[in-house]
Amino acid sequence: MLRKILFSIVGLIVILGIFVLSLSMSKTKDLNAIGIQSTNKPVIFITVDSLMTESIQKAIEQGQAPAFDFLIKNGNLYSDIVSSYPTMSVTIDSTILTGTYANQHHIPGLIWFNQKEKRMISYGSGLGEIWNNGVKNVTKDSIVHLNNEHLNKEVLTIHEELADRNLQSASINGLLFRGSNRQHLNVPKMISWLDLLPKNIEVNAPTILSLGTLSQFNPQNDRQKFLWNRMGVNNDFTVNELNYLIEQNKLPPFTLAYLPDADAALHRNGPNDIAAIEKADQSLQKLLNNFPSWHEAIREVTWIIIGDSAQSLVEKDKDRGLIDLNKSLKDYSFWDGKKREGQIAIAVNERMAYIYLNDDKLSFKEIIEKLQKDERIGFIAWKESDRNYVTNPRNNDLLSFYPEGPFKDSYGQSWRLEGDLSVLDLNFNNAGDIQFNNYPDALARLHGALHSNAGRFIIVDAKPHYEFIEEHSHDHAGGGAHGSLHQIDSIVPMIIVGTDSKPKSHRLVDIKEWLVELVEQSTK
Template identity: 45%
Template sequence: MKGNRKHSFLLVLGLSLLIVSCKANHREELHLQSTATSSKPVIMILIDSLMDKPLREAIQKGSVPALQYLMAHGHYYPQMVSSFPTMSVTIDSTLLTGTYADQHHVPGLVWYSGKENRMIFYGNGPKETLKIDQPQVLVDAVYQLNHVQLNKQIKTIHEELAEKGKQSASINGLVFRGKTEHTLKVPPLLANTTSLPQQWKVTGPAMLSYAAFAQLDPANSKNAQLWDKYGMNNLFSAHDTAFLITQKKLPSVTIAYFPENDMAVHKKGVSQLKGIEKADQALQVVLNAYGSWDQAIKKAVWIVMGDSAQSAVLDDRQVATVDLRTLLNRYRIARLNQPVGTNEQIVISANERMAYIYVNDDKVPLSDVVKRLQNEGKLDLIAINDGKNVQVTAGKNNRTLTYRPGGEDKDEYGQTWTISGDPSLADITITNHRIKYGKYPDVLARLYGAMHSHEGRYVVVTIQPGYELVTESSPTHVGGGAHGSLHELDSLVPFLIVGTDTRPKTMRIVDVKDWIMQVVNE
């Protein structure tokens, strides 16, 4: 029995690194026929942490022939604005719903739910995994994320396509909610040695694939071994996508996630090219499924994009990391491995380069917490919601910016705001009521989204490039790369379109969903 518990623990630890585990009903997926007959199918390849500069360097080096070919035949936009926090689950939720976090309600990779009085983890590194309820991480990532926490009042692209009689596919995507029922089966060893159920009933797109636990191609198990992160890898995603092409089962929209570049950038830094080169090798598998690359771009609309960028973290741990517990040590701070009790005044949820700081003691004013945080000069933006406005300040800074939606000031995206105080805090200039953003793209809407993403009294804080925010057992990326913040270094990603001359109404991920719906209906 002791050996079984150890085996189960290792399995859960491995699966938690994948974020999610599931096994779909293959029979109902593989017999589906493509409905993309009136227009070309859309194939989106989402390369985690893809960035413009290393992509251009790889092209110049000649080591990414597939990406180079697509760029030569399409339209390339190097500065697509991500959502906030710049963490995958929030970005994916924005991509699939066309809304920011105030509407889709997925605040970050780590956050605290006042309704459930517990921390929500979708998988945030092995140190935290060792201290928390590991099966609950899988429940949150597989079921809760898609069917409880993602706002049911907001439709995903999979749901909207289904309502229009069109099919779609999600391959290794973290957010996949749709209209087709699937049975997600927990591996027997895991189900038998933990509190996890044997299966979940979920809804997803017509074709749902997720690593070793939900493959479309029966032969793809070779890419879903333990040493290949159970299928949470580029080649698994590529082969399942290629399978839909070769079997002529490609739906109207296919969203395939290539995860490995993110890990490479975290570890090796923002200048490394190996992650992009591996993504290109997988992309070649997909393009080759058409027989020739010329046929591939003739028969489909291709989108290749990043989700968030990363900024370099200094290689001196003491300098590069700011421990929020030290700044807030006058308060009673909740521990990671214990339930949040009535005595805990502060709960900290660190998302690499941003954090939510929850103030659960009504006797502690948010302004007092802000003052404590302002003692650290590395803190970039510090924000609270006063019930009517978002108030922003910064470390070692007594100036404030206050704003709310609606008003006379209009930004480049057509959004209007009422702004008072010092807009330069957020690198904003206003001339004749026209707002111009600087190093924090679309900062007003993105920050507003996070400030209204879920219940509770909390402070949102970000840190300057070069640094990371940490708390108990937070993962760090010293000498590598990290993201999470509003800064352009974390927020701007490349966006490549081949097969159509149209483009989203703005270069923001939040506007991609509506544009894809238009492309499908052309």
């Protein structure tokens, strides 16, 4: 066994070494070949991974976030924006891009099990999970299949909708980028030789697509593309590419840019790591400094800064903080990269997980009864036909719900509810509407996840301070994690500067419609 492990490690080091050599040979694209339409005030939308209001405020108080301080004082801060579910980047990005939840955009999470192909889909997570699912599979799923196949073609992204209105857009370091322009990615020769990616990749993208080593415009950005810099998917690469557009007067009406670095630091150090916010602020400073003054920057451009999900602290004691689903369901066999006939497939998205019942003989009841023994689980959910069911370990009471019923929530959505509302911490307000408490927009978000992909599966969602694991998981004990429906992972800030306009509600799912209108107005 040890020999196999050592062989795997050596093999991985060799692959990484080849990556380092090959990435230095990738090409830059000619920005001057792209004609950019004029606009009165371009919109720059920046997602800061794992940005949280409390962390911003602490950093400002300590004098470590002058850019955030300036933008908030000269704009509007909304501290209670509701994220998507699960609270994992690819699902959230899909919601931002399409204005839909997972039942419509069809991206269930960072990891999910494809029933049709009988394999686990991973867009990149812990090394053990990547190795188990196959490096080649993860690479192709993330770069090729995510946009070309997995993201539902029946829903339009913001880039596609803007293109339909003859408005140009850009995406910088966003893993989700589907647009209406056919573009070629620059795949380094060694990567294609290893068959990790095809030699020639064409994608449907916005007018301008920048994506690390695969699509670069700034010729001075090479040193940010090496493997130790995540192949260019880092804050500095994003800032350098965006500043290049500004300097070359090539900002389209809408630009979506992604600052990913805070996520890794907060996973490692926990949600109170102010240094991660300080680093994000430095990135914003570099962008604002590219104008004659910061005040000029907000006169010339509409800036929108948003978080995708929060992070919550996981207990340091692994025996207590980590919920081992292999152990909880030890009486069954599990799917993995080498055992394709397992009765159960587990897709862990940190503080939530999908449990797929691949054996038709297994009943929901027997699996749920085993899961209910763990008090660290906040709730357990599943669907049968169009009806959704939720229970928890605290009691045997059941809540069932589905859309289009007699009860309305604060977002104007209607639901039929039967059973114990306390399972999802629901109640009715004085007006007779459904009120959400610890689980914001719980019904629509959970319905979205339960109908996001095919197959018989159960969703488990952890209480604060706990995280799910399975055999191949990378855990965050003592650090930060997200993924759950709970407000501790689900509430993020949004800063809007340069316009008094705002979305119709404080939810990420409503941002796309607002952005399209905002961008359209900026060109008139």
